[in-house]
Amino acid sequence: MPKGNIINRDSFLTNVRDKIGGIAADKPVKKPSWSVSPQKKVLEGYDQDQLISVLREQCKEIHTDFYQTTVAELTGTITEVMEEYESESIVYSDDPRFDNANMEEYLQGLNAFKWDRNDRENSIKIAERAEVGITFSDITLAESGTVVLLNDKGQGRSVSLLPANYIAIIPKTSIVKRMTQATDYIHAQLEKGEDIASCINFITGPSNSADIEMNLVVGVHGPIRAAYIVVDDL
């Protein structure tokens, strides 16, 4: 993609610099080492199974259904959730992990649409009508009960957004303590000179709002219900 325009920058930043008595903007600023790092102490020493317990507990707080299963049982668990949500139509990401978890065949037998990275109109149209959206979680945060989706290419933003129900498949190995480990991962990508996903979604349960008398309403613009399925052997 060609470089974008930057307009009015010099006069704007000169003014800012004059006011704070700063240095020239193009000279690198060294970030100080912060005096404390409380974020590193959260859930310190927890192993993977303890983190799963934290995640399961947090799911109650965030109105999210929690399941734990194995690759062999995964399709059965999804069928169970689909029945619970009284849903039939599915949209799912174009993601090789579905194939790795032996799910492609299962999905093809259902009313399921694989997100088409090359067809904006149609993909959005179908996702909007689908009753359930299914994606894998790239990083899962135990503390807050959050699935992190690195949305690019085949992993459309709309899959986890437009349908009324959302299912996140969570490989056990994707579970980390908290947001700190996810932001460390993204920072490390940048350090290595890699591109980061154009849209990184930290999703914590279904959508909600407390805008009416501070009463929590679950299900506003995004999904109304959400299920997390932890897969032990992924």
Next chain:
Amino acid sequence: MPMHIGEKDFKKRVTKGLEDDFMRGAVRSAQGRLQDKRATAADELGDWEEWRTLGSEIRSHTIEHLDYYLHQLSEKVAELGGHVFFAETGAEANEYIQKVATEKKAKKIAKSKSMVTEEISMNEALEDIGCEVIETDLGEYILQLDDHDPPSHIVAPALHKNKEQIRDVFQEKLAYLKSEKPEELALFAREKLREEFLSADLGITGCNFAVAESGSFALVTNEGNARMVSALPKTQITVMGMERIVPGWEELDIVVSLLTRAAVGQKLTSYITALTGPKQLEEADGPEEFHLVIVDNGRSKILGTEFQEALHCIRCAACINVCPVYRHVGGHAYGSIYPGPIGAVLSPLLSDYDEYKELPYASSLCGACTEVCPVKIPLHEQLIMHRRKIVEDEKKTTLSERVVMRGFEQLVNSANLYRTATKMAPFLTTPFAKNQLITKGPGPLKHWTHARDFPQPANERFRDWFEDRQKRGEKNA
């Protein structure tokens, strides 16, 4: 909507707030819930003070090097193919946004929550060129439908309305037929707004935090509307106040963790969406074209002054949720889209003392705001600094107050005058007193006795009593 809202006269706004029982009930219960949730979330962490220290260090460093980080941010956004416009004034920002809307032939614009766009009256500017702007945050949607009722809280804009009032708005404007149950109201809004998201030509978002190292910006939401606005329209404009930035992802983690806990007591909100440039190749959804508008609009005036820390604010509203003054008068009484303690600090800075000279006095200086601020802004101290400036430097007080204060100064600087005055006080106040209480005070006492009685000075002065006591030979008990 401009920054200034409601009646011009401060006292009229306050009276209106005090007389609005609906609003006061809603504010009381909301404050209670939000305070509890924040306190629980902070306690859970165990070392909240360390988190605050870290938040404060990050914000101080970032604002001290704002020029560097904004430069880095703009370079990264442009590298990814996004456009960056630096706007010194709200008018410049609006002109640019109008230009983009015109080029894109945008008719319908879906917008997620953004305080800075309220501050610069962006909606009005877009409506002037024939665009329809739809607020998609549930609270803001309600206010927009209700003939642009102004927001009264920076996190929950429709806090002053109860569910029956909201039902009535939906009934009147959208022929809504169901009950006042929040679930039914929200479901109705979901269906109405879904159509708008899908047909919008342009999406406009605010920005909670930009991340300089990658040219990203994060939206902290619960409803999912900001995700819609950044996934479906083909063009996206993001408008940010220039101070809303952190150096890197490490810092984003901290400020987001502080924000969600301090604002609503959540570990994380339902959605933290970090967007980096326009959509790339082989991506179906997301904006094809992306514009970032960075707004100064008075913020640089604050840099390098004793008020610089006000720019550390992460807009969590924790100070608003504990403020006893806000509890009584409500958000509209402040006359600014930024109410509460942070509003009383910020509004006179972004605008001027002519418009907002009363706000620094709308505080009991109890310091609860300073205590809860997740980035340790000394809010009540800043209010005192404002008061000093208003009185000493700007001479914004009334002539009569200045004369009275001048008289008081002379009185307390002269031992003889002071002695005479304190001896005379009981006699001078007798005509106004009844049962040792003054209920209708003269002159400067009038404002006090309007709300409560003032005790009449005792007949015997403390000094006289003390001397007599020694003469009487009384010893310390």
